[in-house]
Amino acid sequence: MVRLEVEVGGLRLRNPVMLASGVVGVTGKLMMRAAEAGAGAVVTKSVGPERRAGYGNPTMVEVLPESYINCMGLPNPGIDEFTEEIRVAKRGGVPVIVSVFGGSPEEFAVVAEKAEDAGADAVELNVSCPHTEVGVLEREPRVVRQVVEAVKKRVGVPVFVKLSSNVTSIVEAGRAAEEAGADAVTAINTVRAMVIDVETCRPILSNRFGGLSGAAIKPIAVRCVYELYEALKIPVIGVGGIFSWADAVEHILAGASAIQVATALTKGFSVFKELVDGIRAYLERKGFKDIREVVGAAHV
Numbered sequence: 001m002v003r004l005e006v007e008v009g010g011l012r013l014r015n016p017v018m019l020a021s022g023v024v025g026v027t028g029k030l031m032m033r034a035a036e037a038g039a040g041a042v043v044t045k046s047v048g049p050e051r052r053a054g055y056g057n058p059t060m061v062e063v064l065p066e067s068y069i070n071c072m073g074l075p076n077p078g079i080d081e082f083t084e085e086i087r088v089a090k091r092g093g094v095p096v097i098v099s100v101f102g103g104s105p106e107e108f109a110v111v112a113e114k115a116e117d118a119g120a121d122a123v124e125l126n127v128s129c130p131h132t133e134v135g136v137l138e139r140e141p142r143v144v145r146q147v148v149e150a151v152k153k154r155v156g157v158p159v160f161v162k163l164s165s166n167v168t169s170i171v172e173a174g175r176a177a178e179e180a181g182a183d184a185v186t187a188i189n190t191v192r193a194m195v196i197d198v199e200t201c202r203p204i205l206s207n208r209f210g211g212l213s214g215a216a217i218k219p220i221a222v223r224c225v226y227e228l229y230e231a232l233k234i235p236v237i238g239v240g241g242i243f244s245w246a247d248a249v250e251h252i253l254a255g256a257s258a259i260q261v262a263t264a265l266t267k268g269f270s271v272f273k274e275l276v277d278g279i280r281a282y283l284e285r286k287g288f289k290d291i292r293e294v295v296g297a298a299h300v
């Protein structure tokens, strides 16, 4: 039997396939469903200190096969109301990672502390949403450091930092996170993008700019995971364009200790089992006994 269990930044997962933040992590019940469908862990939709409406429609458009640009604008009910969803999600029996955002290091720390009190097994700091004012935080490694330090002072659970390719150097942002005590980095968030309608001569999305996700960003994500793996000591969680077991294995070979899926959920919850079974079959076929043998194997 092949071993699929992994340990990522202090969290033990029965398998490395996680639900990424944003698509179905809006309610506890949907996160339970992801766990029942085979996910090794679930990440909630990003939650901030207060209710936030997000942008008006249109907020999502398909631009290439299996590739979308969205500008949801981080809609969420605020952490106080969201704590109930965290409690429900816990019943799924897999680690629940609460994705947190805020306008300042203090706001991140307050939300993270409340998430931990509600039962979060880890927090993932979203410093990289490409279409909101709070997302630009990661452009300044100094600010990433301040956010991570503030959160680490307040919570005992592992702290992951979600990064994007929308910066000059993702490695610099990753180093800042690591130096401030982050337990893992997650890469990548959506890629800042836009789409213009040629008949109306106007941008299609209400916010003009959005974030590209899905198949189109996989090579960018794999490059980021590869660079981070080379530069950092803490684990890297890979996300971006994973639909099949081969996409997941590519991220793992680049250096991902675990992977996350977001856009592939548009095809249904069966994606978790398909990925887990496919990764297992690949490892068996190649004669590996433990998934950890292939993490970063593309580097040697």
Ligand SMILES: Cc1cc2nc3c(=O)[nH]c(=O)nc-3n(C[C@H](O)[C@H](O)[C@H](O)COP(=O)(O)O)c2cc1C
Pocket (backbone or CB within 6 Å): 020, 021, 022, 023, 045, 046, 068, 070, 072, 074, 099, 126, 162, 188, 189, 190, 212, 213, 214, 215, 217, 239, 240, 241, 242, 260, 261, 262, 263, 264
């Ligand atoms: C509709 C939508 C909403 C998202 N919301 C969030 C979010 O709230 N927080 C976050 O960190 N990432 C969010 N993401 C980004 C995903 O977690 C992921 O990093 C990105 O989509 C790349 O993975 P994918 O190609 O599997 O979709 C969102 C993505 C989509 C498509």
